[in-house]
């Protein structure tokens with residue numbers, strides 16, 4: 001979950017590294033450091049616990065010997081607390097080599113003992129320093145940085161991305177990856193490495209994927225990629241779809257507020273090019289041909305956190321439209337549950353980052369078991385799509401805030417598009433039904449924009465609740481995943497107890513939590529829905545009001561049945577049942593943002609969290 005940057009070229013590596021790290025802070029921000037190889041051949045390292053600004057201030061106060069070769073790291077602590085000593089880079093070869101690491105080296109303890117027995121000393125508690133000393137020793141033997149990396153990674157177990165520089169090898173950065181992310185940026189007389197393209201997008205939009213178990217050596221005028229055995233491998237260059245400004249705040253007070261405002265565009269852009277003449281049209285679903293999709297008899301959706309709640313909505317829609325059984329499993333539970341998989345099973349992974357290690361490992365497991373794989377992902381060139389038969393990219397643009405908002409509505413959109421595509425391929429919906437659902441989906445961007453305008457008073461509501469210590473969320477059917485999402489957002493942003501329940505579960509225990517003043521958000525189904533869900537949920541509201549709860553109802557505009565029983569009603573535009581969640585979630589995203597803001601918390605980088613969970 002760390003951010004890493006590497007640079008070789010004619011420009012100031014300090015400037016490039018610190019600029020790249022500033023765009024990668026969302027990947028981890030409890031310490032940061034850089035190592036720069038000066039033109040006089042001296043390797044200088046600067047690193048600090050705390051946010052990146054501490055490092056920037058230090059470098060400003062005491063300028064580093066600047067040079068044209070360097071590596072940089074912003075950390076989310078795994079082994080060893082966030083201290084100066086544990087910050088990266090770590091040194092080897094008597095301080096002449098610097099290494100940065102993202103991931104976990106699972107066999108670091110025996111390797112560390114081997115080095116201690118050989119007389120090496122350590123200054124940190126980290127697994128990464130073991131790799132630094134190992135590579136330093138290997139380099140001393142061969143004088144070849146790429147070979148030294150190859151010899152060491154062959155001994156490492158676990159997930160890792162490593163970058164190294166050595167003061168005897170100016171103009172050279174060597175990287176290696178296994179599972180953890182790494183991507184190359186191709187410049188003109190300069191080259192870059194990064195944990196994702198945000199590291200260098202301000203300098204170049206030409207990127208190259210690096211596959212698993214591969215080593216890359218960048219120099220100002222060359223890039224060499226091999227496998228761990230040293231054999232050259234094919235690479236694929238692609239153009240980064242967004243520019244540097246898209247990853248800046250653009251005048252907004254926070255990335256999260258900016259990204260919530262982009263939720264209409266995230267849906268619109270995810271639909272773009274995938275509806276032709278009123279029908280869903282996927283230009284390229286790789287190995288998932290209509291014939292293969294026609295043979296699928298079971299779907300498993302795997303994801304974590306907010307992405308899993310999008311997956312739950314995908315379940316409802318795909319089962320209703322394509323009439324295929326769908327189950328949703330948390331990625332980190334999936335492969336340990338002994339799932340029964342074969343080539344008639346389609347495993348759909350949902351991941352904004354495309355790097356969530358739990359989901360990546362589950363995707364790899366499913367692939368080995370013979371299942372078909374589809375990735376719903378927001379990050380081009382990331383690891384999970386590379387392991388899948390096909391990918392449907394959500395086009396939400398870069399999501400920088402740790403809390404996932406616009407990616408969530410884009411994930412639902414992509415899952416719904418796929419569900420309608422499946423229904424068309426399998427003939428499980430009539431042309432009229434398909435058209436009606438596509439039209440509902442196409443109307444969503446404008447309706448979300450309407451909700452954004454109608455939700456401007458939520459900041460005041462949140463202000464009144466700044467001292468609350470507990471908020472509950474109730475939802476039924478497709479409202480239930482939204483209740484879970486609303487609760488998660490409050491936990492991760494406002495650091496308070498929040499819990500989402502299926503409204504029908506209330507009387508089976510949770511209603512005991514209701515006491516006078518307890519705040520409860522209720523996602524109310526449309527009164528136009530022919531099922532009896534609306535009346536049941538209104539009854540739930542009455543039950544909790546009778547026990548003193550303070551109810552905030554998210555209900556369809558004009559729903560008069562709710563008014564007498566709710567303390568506050570947040571209206572949303574009319575939409576068919578499956579599409580209401582895309583509207584109901586927006587006020588909950590805003591509420592969590594406003595409550596965290598009222599509490600003076602950092603909404604973009606909440607404590608203990610990172611944007612992409614790349615350690616299991």
Ligand code: AGP
Nearest residue numbers: 305306307351352353356403404
């Ligand atoms: C969402 O607000 C959280 N930051 C978290 O639950 C996130 O959705 C989850 O870690 C999955 O991340 P991914 O979509 O990048 O796989």
